[in-house]
Amino acid sequence: MSWLSLLILIPFATALAVVATPDSKWYLRRWVALFGTGVVLALSLVMSVSYMQVVQQRGGDASVLTISQMEFEQSIPWFKSMGIEYHVGVDGIAMAMIVLTAIIIFTGVLASWEVKERSREFYAFLLVLVTGVFGVFISVDLFLFFLFYEVAVLPMYLLIGVWGTGRKEYSAMKLTLMLMVGSALVLVGMLALYHAAGSQTFDLNKLAMVDYSRDLQQWVFPCVFVGFGVLGALFPFHTWSPDGHASAPTAVSMLHAGVLMKLGGYGVLRVAVYLMPEGAKQWALFFLVLTTINIVYGAYAAIRQTDLKYFTAYSSVSHCGFVLFGLCSLNLMGFKGAVIQMFSHGIMTGLFFGLIGMVYGRSKTRDLTQMGGLSKRIPWLATSFYIAGLASLGLPGLSGFVAESTVFLGGFFGNRWVDATTMRICTLLATSSIVVTAVYVLRGLSRVFQGPMTKPEFSQMQDATIPEKLCTGILVATLAIVGMYPPVLIDLIEHAILPIANRF
Amino acid sequence: MYIQPEIIVVVTAFAVLGMEMFLPPRHRVLETPVCLLGLSTALASVVYLMIQGDGNFLDGQFLFDGVAGWFKVSFLLAGLLTVLLSADLLNGRFKIVAGQDRELIHRGEFYTVVLFNLVGSMFLISATNLINLYVCLELATIPLFALVAWRRNDPLSCEAGLKYIILGATLSAVVLFGLGLLYGLSGSVDLFTMGDNLSFGPATKLAIAMVVVGVGFKLTLVPFHMWAADVYRGAPLPVAAYLSVASKAAGLAFMFQLFYRVLGNVLLDVSMAVAVLAAVTMTLGNLVAVVQTNVKRFMAFSAISQAGYLIMGFLAPDGAPSMVYYMLVYVVTNMVVFGVLVFYLNETGREEIEDYRGLSRTNPWIALVLMLGLFSLAGIPPLSGFVGKFFLFSVASKAGFHWLVAVAAVNSTISLYYYLRIVRQMYIEPGFENDPPLRASVSIVTALGVSTVLMVVLGIVPFFYETIYEQTHNWIASSH
Numbered sequence: 001m002s003w004l005s006l007l008i009l010i011p012f013a014t015a016l017a018v019v020a021t022p023d024s025k026w027y028l029r030r031w032v033a034l035f036g037t038g039v040v041l042a043l044s045l046v047m048s049v050s051y052m053q054v055v056q057q058r059g060g061d062a063s064v065l066t067i068s069q070m071e072f073e074q075s076i077p078w079f080k081s082m083g084i085e086y087h088v089g090v091d092g093i094a095m096a097m098i099v100l101t102a103i104i105i106f107t108g109v110l111a112s113w114e115v116k117e118r119s120r121e122f123y124a125f126l127l128v129l130v131t132g133v134f135g136v137f138i139s140v141d142l143f144l145f146f147l148f149y150e151v152a153v154l155p156m157y158l159l160i161g162v163w164g165t166g167r168k169e170y171s172a173m174k175l176t177l178m179l180m181v182g183s184a185l186v187l188v189g190m191l192a193l194y195h196a197a198g199s200q201t202f203d204l205n206k207l208a209m210v211d212y213s214r215d216l217q218q219w220v221f222p223c224v225f226v227g228f229g230v231l232g233a234l235f236p237f238h239t240w241s242p243d244g245h246a247s248a249p250t251a252v253s254m255l256h257a258g259v260l261m262k263l264g265g266y267g268v269l270r271v272a273v274y275l276m277p278e279g280a281k282q283w284a285l286f287f288l289v290l291t292t293i294n295i296v297y298g299a300y301a302a303i304r305q306t307d308l309k310y311f312t313a314y315s316s317v318s319h320c321g322f323v324l325f326g327l328c329s330l331n332l333m334g335f336k337g338a339v340i341q342m343f344s345h346g347i348m349t350g351l352f353f354g355l356i357g358m359v360y361g362r363s364k365t366r367d368l369t370q371m372g373g374l375s376k377r378i379p380w381l382a383t384s385f386y387i388a389g390l391a392s393l394g395l396p397g398l399s400g401f402v403a404e405s406t407v408f409l410g411g412f413f414g415n416r417w418v419d420a421t422t423m424r425i426c427t428l429l430a431t432s433s434i435v436v437t438a439v440y441v442l443r444g445l446s447r448v449f450q451g452p453m454t455k456p457e458f459s460q461m462q463d464a465t466i467p468e469k470l471c472t473g474i475l476v477a478t479l480a481i482v483g484m485y486p487p488v489l490i491d492l493i494e495h496a497i498l499p500i501a502n503r504f
Numbered sequence: 505m506y507i508q509p510e511i512i513v514v515v516t517a518f519a520v521l522g523m524e525m526f527l528p529p530r531h532r533v534l535e536t537p538v539c540l541l542g543l544s545t546a547l548a549s550v551v552y553l554m555i556q557g558d559g560n561f562l563d564g565q566f567l568f569d570g571v572a573g574w575f576k577v578s579f580l581l582a583g584l585l586t587v588l589l590s591a592d593l594l595n596g597r598f599k600i601v602a603g604q605d606r607e608l609i610h611r612g613e614f615y616t617v618v619l620f621n622l623v624g625s626m627f628l629i630s631a632t633n634l635i636n637l638y639v640c641l642e643l644a645t646i647p648l649f650a651l652v653a654w655r656r657n658d659p660l661s662c663e664a665g666l667k668y669i670i671l672g673a674t675l676s677a678v679v680l681f682g683l684g685l686l687y688g689l690s691g692s693v694d695l696f697t698m699g700d701n702l703s704f705g706p707a708t709k710l711a712i713a714m715v716v717v718g719v720g721f722k723l724t725l726v727p728f729h730m731w732a733a734d735v736y737r738g739a740p741l742p743v744a745a746y747l748s749v750a751s752k753a754a755g756l757a758f759m760f761q762l763f764y765r766v767l768g769n770v771l772l773d774v775s776m777a778v779a780v781l782a783a784v785t786m787t788l789g790n791l792v793a794v795v796q797t798n799v800k801r802f803m804a805f806s807a808i809s810q811a812g813y814l815i816m817g818f819l820a821p822d823g824a825p826s827m828v829y830y831m832l833v834y835v836v837t838n839m840v841v842f843g844v845l846v847f848y849l850n851e852t853g854r855e856e857i858e859d860y861r862g863l864s865r866t867n868p869w870i871a872l873v874l875m876l877g878l879f880s881l882a883g884i885p886p887l888s889g890f891v892g893k894f895f896l897f898s899v900a901s902k903a904g905f906h907w908l909v910a911v912a913a914v915n916s917t918i919s920l921y922y923y924l925r926i927v928r929q930m931y932i933e934p935g936f937e938n939d940p941p942l943r944a945s946v947s948i949v950t951a952l953g954v955s956t957v958l959m960v961v962l963g964i965v966p967f968f969y970e971t972i973y974e975q976t977h978n979w980i981a982s983s984h
Binding site for chain 1: 825864879884885886890891894895897898901902906909910913914916917920921924927928931932966969970973974977
């Protein structure tokens, strides 16, 4: 059995273990969940190291490949007559995403340390969700990919609906339905590709070897791009995201903004761009414009927000726009930037939402205008918040800088299928959003943490507890490591991006 | 002998009827185990025959093949689960609510009628002669009229029965007219000869339309679905459960016989009409289900939309395995959901959607089972409903009906919306004050256990689909 299967078996087994805990001992559940996710985190780190070794040993020249090379592969026939297989394997991109997911879920459990209400179901659904996310990243078979994709989306409904705040039923339903319409589009596209390739296999790499007709790619590409784009908060299908994030409980926001939205970008890269280069060339301009709007609109919308969660959610829309923008530039640099941005934004936004949950637990309000002077009482949380904010506005030394500068370079280099001037105008517009980001981040943070204390009860606040310190500490450290020494991440993903970039 | 499952069911029916006549009332409770035993034996013998391979009886008048085997498995499963689900009502285990009369009477006769109906469906898929086919269709329909109106003192039940019988009888006549036309066009009553002789022309079109109208009634295809909501509402709930699966499966069996054996040559000429019928059925069923407040009517519209997905399989010549598989999946999944509805109605007397609030606290396991059942109906992985729908969508995509795949997939999302309404009541809304924990009877637990396990296993273990595929993908070729 491949090690990869453990990545879905361990979270699922942990979910079952959580369900089996006795009623009276609710605190046992968080330890079980922490243990399970801790094992997964360790496993994912070990695997990424050994992935690097395997790739180095294999050697060879990746610059001529046009088909992704998977490692740790395992393939078991499933529905043979349809050519469906349980086929798992990873390349560097998937490996990076797996590490990201493992970090986020581990810190997510730490951030939800105090969940007592119906904690059995909470941890169980959370772990099922993560099972689905890991499943997507390890799938090589498109059917399996789609199956796990839906498994990852559905528990969100209950997690938001039961444990959320505010207009939770509305947000939960909106989120679920919009994402499911997205996956309906993906389904149409993937079935069309499957039959065009001879109805023999769902293997992504075998599907990639087929030359699809121009006409087919012309309509399937936008279907799949938009389908996954909904989850990646593509304008104008991003509207589920602010409501969903604002209503979700802390760990779920972390996981959702940190990992689940990356499934959208990952799907676009792995299915739309990888399988349909012709379609990508034809539609590059259209989606480039949409994603530019994404970036700029998200940033401007964030300025106007007074609720901390909406604020971060719109900032996420803007930052996820960078991922899709990078993918639309259709060159090596752009793809690389997109993947780095997925990782970097995942960690950063996980940190943001984790911190918002922690601050909200203390201040009982998320309204920016009512908060002030908190840094006096909660220096640890305030410092972490500032670091997250600085990463978000792309300060060198933190991972956001690496990601965004790569994306912009990719956009500026452009490609042969989009007019160079248009490309550069879009890139410039996108780059200008950094300034807007600086405005809203610095203004928002200084309002919350600086100045005089606005409410007397704030003076009773306690700084971070040990689980909270651990949670934020891990995330800040990751931001800094990737920011200071980007090769950690770039070496991991570069080998995997070449085959995709070579198709253009 | 290839007819032995049918014989077992008939013998059981008469045995139960005899027990009802000669046993004193306090011993009549024994009829339930006898009935279960008979159905299980019949199921076992069907499985045995399927392992043995194809065969025929009475000079080919009765044909047992892979497709027939799987249909019979579905019918018998539906029958077994219905017997289990009706046990509580027959035993008088239900909460008495003023203004509601829910007890089922005449245990033995009830079982006998169900079993006769089952036999009709079982013969239906094996008949190779037009006249037998029609008689079997009638046998698979007429007992249902009685079952729907079983609570004769309940005006709703009687009204439902009346509505059902009037529409049913009318549409039987239409089917008969269509079959008559087909006979006239082909000059034979043997299904295979008919298929060879038939060519596509205006009269054939008319005949197909008439037959589809009649079968559309059984399968609840829009616009022949009008009866469904009222009949499901008025019928005793286990009967509604039976109606939603067995009657539909029988309609599908009839369609298989006609579409593949008689109309096999012209099937692709009508695929556009089938696609439109499927799209209209699933869309209307889903949209109307959104606004329902009563779970029975809700399930009626949900069942209508499922029929829309089901007939997508007719779009390509090799869609038979997907349809047979989905039918099996649908039978167990719908029985899971109906099982919980029966349980909840019996224990609390409630049947409105908003009455399901707090079920996750009063009985978390049952709530989980209902959630899984609803998710499977909506096509959420890794449950079998997802796999089944995926295969059906794949058939439509293969036939080039990409727009239909899009319509169907969007419809799945709409259906998720209304299935989630129940999930929301169970998990999110606060429950009733002072509701005690609910306990399920042995028969309900057995029914739910069996059907839930099957629902999950069918989607994960490839054995079932692969076997169905092997045994049925050549069905069209071999049926000529």
